Amino acid sequence: MKDDSLGSLAWQFALLSLMAYGGANAVMPEIHRQAVDVHSWTTERQFTDFFALSQAAPGPNVLIVTLLGWQAAGLPGALVATLAMCGPSSLLAFGAARLWERFREARWRRVVQLGVVPVTVGLIGASAFVLARLADTSVALTGITLGTAALAHWTKIHPLWAIGAAAVAGALGWV
Amino acid sequence: MLPRMSAEPEPVSNPPSLGAIYAGFFLIGICGFGGVLPWARWLLVQRRRWMTPDDFNDLLALCSFLPGPNIVNLSVAFGARHHGMLGSAAAFFGLMGAPFCIVLGLASLYAHFGSSPVLQRSCDAVAAAAAGLFLSLAVKTAAPLFQRRSLVGYAFAALAFVAVGVLRLPLPYVMLTLAPLSILAAHFLEP
Numbered sequence: 001m002k003d004d005s006l007g008s009l010a011w012q013f014a015l016l017s018l019m020a021y022g023g024a025n026a027v028m029p030e031i032h033r034q035a036v037d038v039h040s041w042t043t044e045r046q047f048t049d050f051f052a053l054s055q056a057a058p059g060p061n062v063l064i065v066t067l068l069g070w071q072a073a074g075l076p077g078a079l080v081a082t083l084a085m086c087g088p089s090s091l092l093a094f095g096a097a098r099l100w101e102r103f104r105e106a107r108w109r110r111v112v113q114l115g116v117v118p119v120t121v122g123l124i125g126a127s128a129f130v131l132a133r134l135a136d137t138s139v140a141l142t143g144i145t146l147g148t149a150a151l152a153h154w155t156k157i158h159p160l161w162a163i164g165a166a167a168v169a170g171a172l173g174w175v
Numbered sequence: 176m177l178p179r180m181s182a183e184p185e186p187v188s189n190p191p192s193l194g195a196i197y198a199g200f201f202l203i204g205i206c207g208f209g210g211v212l213p214w215a216r217w218l219l220v221q222r223r224r225w226m227t228p229d230d231f232n233d234l235l236a237l238c239s240f241l242p243g244p245n246i247v248n249l250s251v252a253f254g255a256r257h258h259g260m261l262g263s264a265a266a267f268f269g270l271m272g273a274p275f276c277i278v279l280g281l282a283s284l285y286a287h288f289g290s291s292p293v294l295q296r297s298c299d300a301v302a303a304a305a306a307g308l309f310l311s312l313a314v315k316t317a318a319p320l321f322q323r324r325s326l327v328g329y330a331f332a333a334l335a336f337v338a339v340g341v342l343r344l345p346l347p348y349v350m351l352t353l354a355p356l357s358i359l360a361a362h363f364l365e366p
Contacts, residue, residue, distance in 0.1 A: 021347040023244040049285065056298050057281050058207045059274020062244045066275055067282055078279060082271065089243025090251045094263050097252035100237055113233055114365055115358030118328040119350065120236040121317050122335025124212070128309040129340040131210070134302075141303040148307025152213070153314060159217060162304050163208050170300025171293050 005073045006080050008039060013065055013084035020089065024062040031064065041072040062086065140175040190257045191225055193265045199223055200250050200269030207274070208301055211246040213308035216315065219253070226253075229319045240350060246270070327364055331357040 012034050020027045028051075035041045042050065050071070054064035062085055069081025103109040136142040148162040169175055191199065199218055206214045212235075219226045226234070234256075238248035250270045254262030320328050331353060338349045 018242050020242050020244070021350065026346055050282070052298075053281050053285060054278060056208075056301070057274060057278040058211075059204050059271065059278065060207070060211050060244045060246050062247065063274055063278045066278055070279055070282065075279075078275070082275060086243065086247050086267070086271070089241065090247060090263070090267060093238060093241050093243065093248035093251040094255050094260070096237060096241055097234075097255040100252075101256060111361045111365060112358050113236065114325075114328075114361035115331075116236040116240060116354055117232050118320055118325075118331040119335045119353045119357050120232065120239050121313075121320050122332035122353075123239065123339055123346070123350075124309075124316050125313040125332070125336045126338075126340030127210075128306065128313040129336070130343075131302075131306040131309050135299070135306040136303055137299070141299065144300055144303040145307040145310065148304040149310035149314075150307075152217075152308055152311035159213070159308055160206055162307065163301055166300040166304035167297045170297035173293075173296060175296065175300045175303070 005039070005041075006076060009069050009072055009077055009081045010084045012039075013069075013081050014088050017085050017088040018092070020085075024060070024064060024085070028064075031068070035068050039072070041068055046071065138175065144169070144175065191223070193258055193261060195223075196254055196257065196262055197265040197269040199225070200266045201273060203246075203250075204270040205273045205277075207246075208305055210305055210309055211270075213305075213312040215246060215249060216312055228315065232316055232319055235316070240354060325364075327357075327360045331360070 016027045016030060016034075019030070024031070032047060036044055036047055047068075050064055050067040054061055054067060057063055062082070065085040066078045066082045069077035069079070071077070073080070100109065132142075132145050136145050144166050148159070148166070151157055151162050152159050166175075203211060203214045203218050216231055220228055220231050234249060234252055235245065238245045238252055241248050247267065247270065250266035251263040254264065254266035256262070258265065317332070320332060335349060335353055338344045338353070339346055
């Protein structure tokens with residue numbers, strides 16, 4: 001039974017790895033379908049909690065996969081799921097990075113770069129906008145967002161201080 | 176002229192060692208509350224000065240157009256640049272090691288204590304601060320674009336922003352539509 005779930009964890013997440021354009025959030029609906037409907041690794045409620053936990057923890061949000069693996073098959077499951085979700089896309093990134101370096105001076109590479117960078121910049125702006133809209137449900141929370149942005153932009157203060165201060169302010173009920 | 180912007184330091188010339196790459200990405204991973212990317216830029220460009228702002232945008236652009244989490248791709252690509260396969264492994268395990276343990280620890284705690292309102296409010300505030308870090312990242316990654324002063328560049332950045340940020344169109348379709356058009360425009364307009 002356990003071997004079976006390790007095998008299906010590896011297979012499912014390795015497949016999803018190569019479909020995850022734009023990161024784990026892009027394939028979240030499919031991850032949900034696999035975890036809840038197809039394999040019953042978690043209940044609906046657990047899945048929602050895992051999603052929140054993976055957002056709250058430091059690190060990439062791909063960590064939801066770690067939690068699903070853990071739920072399905074313990075620590076080996078967590079390891080297998082995480083490596084399967086990151087492995088295939090990482091191998092692709094490795095190959096692409098080597099190719100990118102080799103053609104550093106080529107014109108086509110410069111053209112691709114000139115074309116792709118503005119789109120990436122726009123997408124980062126979009127992420128910031130969407131995250132701020134989701135997070136800033138009150139005036140105080142909006143203030144925290146703008147204050148942190150200003151601090152990170154104009155000072156050399158370690159940004160972790162802003163995160164820590166926000167955590168304390170939240171716990172004390174100031175927001 | 177650039178708008179008022181904290182000056183970005185010059186990059187250092189000697190490449191980081193394997194240990195330094197592991198330690199650097201370890202720090203990125205463990206700091207990365209509510210999104211890892213702002214921390215990656217903070218460390219790679221500002222703190223350790225392993226990359227220029229342009230360099231960072233370039234590698235990030237490559238990594239965003241590959242499947243998989245772009246921060247994981249970035250760690251692999253950055254490691255590969257300096258130490259090949261070993262460099263990629265050092266960066267990857269540096270990035271993922273601590274968050275892997277922390278998220279499992281959190282899940283165990285959560286299973287015991289459940290959600291408390293204090294914890295919930297604290298998480299909300301952290302999410303707001305993390306959004307602020309992303310806002311600052313957006314301004315910083317846009318800076319090299321403003322230096323180049325290409326109207327076409329502005330247009331494609333604005334299109335991508337509106338499509339994903341405002342209209343909430345699915346990311347893969349937006350990328351697969353805008354990137355080829357933008358590359359084509361660069362091909363015809365750039366010398």
